[in-house]
Amino acid sequence: MTFDTQYYNIGFLDQLSYKDTFVHRLDPRVKLVVTLLFLFTVISFSKYEIFALVPFFLYPVLLMTLGEIPFMFILKKVLLVSPFAVFIGIFNPLLDSGQVFIFNGFTISAGWLSFISILIKFTLTVSTALLLIATTSFPGVCHALRRLKLPAIFVSQLLFLYRYLFVLMEETMRIVRARNMRSFGERGKDMRIYVRLAGTLFLRAVERAERIYHAMLSRGFQGDMPTLKHFQIKSGDVFFALSALALLFVFRFFPATEILGRFVQGVFL
Amino acid sequence: MSHHIVEFKNVSFCYPDGTQALKDISFRITHGESVGIIGANGAGKSTLLMHLNGYLMPTSGTVNIGDVYLTKKTQQEIRRKVGIVFQNSDDQLFMPTVYEDVAFGPLNLGLDEAAVRERVDFALNLVNGLELKNKPPHHLSCGQKSAVAIASVIAMEPDILAMDEPAANLDPRSRRLLINLLKTFEHSKIIASHDLDLIMDVCRRCIVVRDGAVAADGPVMEILTDKTLLEENHLELPLSLQR
Ligand SMILES: Nc1ncnc2c1ncn2[C@@H]1O[C@H](COP(=O)(O)OP(=O)(O)OP(=O)(O)O)[C@@H](O)[C@H]1O
Numbered sequence: 137m138t139f140d141t142q143y144y145n146i147g148f149l150d151q152l153s154y155k156d157t158f159v160h161r162l163d164p165r166v167k168l169v170v171t172l173l174f175l176f177t178v179i180s181f182s183k184y185e186i187f188a189l190v191p192f193f194l195y196p197v198l199l200m201t202l203g204e205i206p207f208m209f210i211l212k213k214v215l216l217v218s219p220f221a222v223f224i225g226i227f228n229p230l231l232d233s234g235q236v237f238i239f240n241g242f243t244i245s246a247g248w249l250s251f252i253s254i255l256i257k258f259t260l261t262v263s264t265a266l267l268l269i270a271t272t273s274f275p276g277v278c279h280a281l282r283r284l285k286l287p288a289i290f291v292s293q294l295l296f297l298y299r300y301l302f303v304l305m306e307e308t309m310r311i312v313r314a315r316n317m318r319s320f321g322e323r324g325k326d327m328r329i330y331v332r333l334a335g336t337l338f339l340r341a342v343e344r345a346e347r348i349y350h351a352m353l354s355r356g357f358q359g360d361m362p363t364l365k366h367f368q369i370k371s372g373d374v375f376f377a378l379s380a381l382a383l384l385f386v387f388r389f390f391p392a393t394e395i396l397g398r399f400v401q402g403v404f405l
Numbered sequence: 406m407s408h409h410i411v412e413f414k415n416v417s418f419c420y421p422d423g424t425q426a427l428k429d430i431s432f433r434i435t436h437g438e439s440v441g442i443i444g445a446n447g448a449g450k451s452t453l454l455m456h457l458n459g460y461l462m463p464t465s466g467t468v469n470i471g472d473v474y475l476t477k478k479t480q481q482e483i484r485r486k487v488g489i490v491f492q493n494s495d496d497q498l499f500m501p502t503v504y505e506d507v508a509f510g511p512l513n514l515g516l517d518e519a520a521v522r523e524r525v526d527f528a529l530n531l532v533n534g535l536e537l538k539n540k541p542p543h544h545l546s547c548g549q550k551s552a553v554a555i556a557s558v559i560a561m562e563p564d565i566l567a568m569d570e571p572a573a574n575l576d577p578r579s580r581r582l583l584i585n586l587l588k589t590f591e592h593s594k595i596i597a598s599h600d601l602d603l604i605m606d607v608c609r610r611c612i613v614v615r616d617g618a619v620a621a622d623g624p625v626m627e628i629l630t631d632k633t634l635l636e637e638n639h640l641e642l643p644l645s646l647q648r
């Protein structure tokens with residue numbers, strides 16, 4: 137049954153993109169380019185950087201609020217894939233044992249510092265990527281790629297990937313449901329059955345993919361995905377792009393946290 | 406007007422696993438004819454339909470569509486003439502939204518945007534599916550999928566229309582819509598179905614397939630009233646004739 141829930145969850149990500157907010161209405165190309173710039177900027181920081189990264193959370197938080205994307209949903213998805221990042225960084229504290237001063241006599245080992253930095257970068261990048269899809273839809277991103285002159289074959293592959301992901305999950309869901317309905321308790325759920333299910337699933341998916349391909353040929357498919365969507369850069373897009381660029385620039389090249397800290401200090405002391 | 410004939414000559418087909426699904430089938434359908442294909446489960450109806458646009462190639466024999474013989478080279482040309490609605494509509498819908506899916510064929514035919522939009526709206530309206538246009542096909546019910554699959558083929562404006570169990574998942578109202586739609590389609594049409602009332606309403610001629618061969622071929626009223634023939638083929642008299 138958990139599989140069903142997972143399936144509907146992905147469907148949910150899909151449905152979030154049907155909303156109609158300022159963020160959803162932005163041109164997919166602009167969103168895509170800004171997101172890519174954001175990712176590169178975040179990744180470009182040194183591996184011991186923590187404080188300079190914090191202001192970057194402003195971007196996903198803004199997208200989430202303006203795009204009316206539920207915070208818990210994104211958080212859950214980030215947590216779901218986080219073991220990956222933890223695994224990459226977990227040995228840093230052991231391997232990198234130098235000491236680093238933070239401020240006023242606090243010290244911390246360099247390894248921990250880089251571990252935390254990895255986690256922050258990971259959270260930032262994954263959440264913005266998710267938000268891009270949640271506010272643009274996967275096909276929207278693909279069409280943006282095509283308009284940005286990526287080769288047709290590459291974009292078609294991505295679109296197929298998306299379509300077949302649902303096909304594969306539907307097939308899995310059907311098989312798992314059919315099995316659950318006819319197996320009681322633990323019987324019929326052991327490893328051997330799973331292996332055979334995987335085999336069936338593979339064959340079914342391949343045959344299905346072939347049938348879909350033929351259906352496309354019957355409708356004149358010749359390698360490129362035609363689309364009726366029109367993209368037009370509007371003033372809102374320009375505004376969004378410029379402000380995002382300005383923020384990225386400031387956060388990257390000026391110690392924003394420090395300035396803000398000084399400012400707060402100045403006000404209160 | 407060109408002649409949209411469909412001619413099968415001694416067509417046999419064998420699936421890769423050795424199943425002999427069609428055995429020496431021959432028939433000729435002339436322009437504008439409406440033909441029902443009936444028969445038991447596994448008789449070979451779907452296999453036969455898949456030969457109409459080169460989805461399957463005959464193992465032996467020839468398929469002639471509008472005076473073009475089906476070969477690997479002529480496949481493209483034949484696909485433009487023949488529109489097929491498959492038995493499983495999941496296989497037929499592949500674009501992210503219903504609208505894009507129906508627009509896919511017309512766009513590939515190279516129509517300009519206004520013409521495409523017109524065709525899509527027209528086709529979706531015919532199957533009563535206009536309000537589904539922004540939904541992704543994988544979030545539709547079975548009957549809605551069938552309706553969209555039918556629209557996607559209608560939008561191509563084919564010369565020959567072939568349908569495999571088109572009404573199986575439709576509710577009575579949508580089925581009625583489909584029957585009316587089929588009646589207005591004046592080109593050749595070939596419909597495989599167990600829904601004999603639909604066949605009786607829409608078709609003039611009927612071909613009975615048994616074990617991959619033609620068991621009977623004649624006017625629809627003659628065949629659908631032949632109780633013994635129908636029962637030999639796991640079928641029953643159409644409901645409207647049972648009273
Ligand atoms: N992919 C396949 N590989 C091997 N054999 C197949 C394949 N598809 C169908 N068959 C076999 O070919 C024969 C004809 O099948 P077909 O699907 O044409 O029947 P049908 O008349 O459409 O039946 P139904 O009324 O159930 O739709 C059957 O015996 C079937 O088992």
Ligand SMILES: [Mg+2]
Nearest residue numbers: 450451492569
């Ligand atoms: Mg069939």
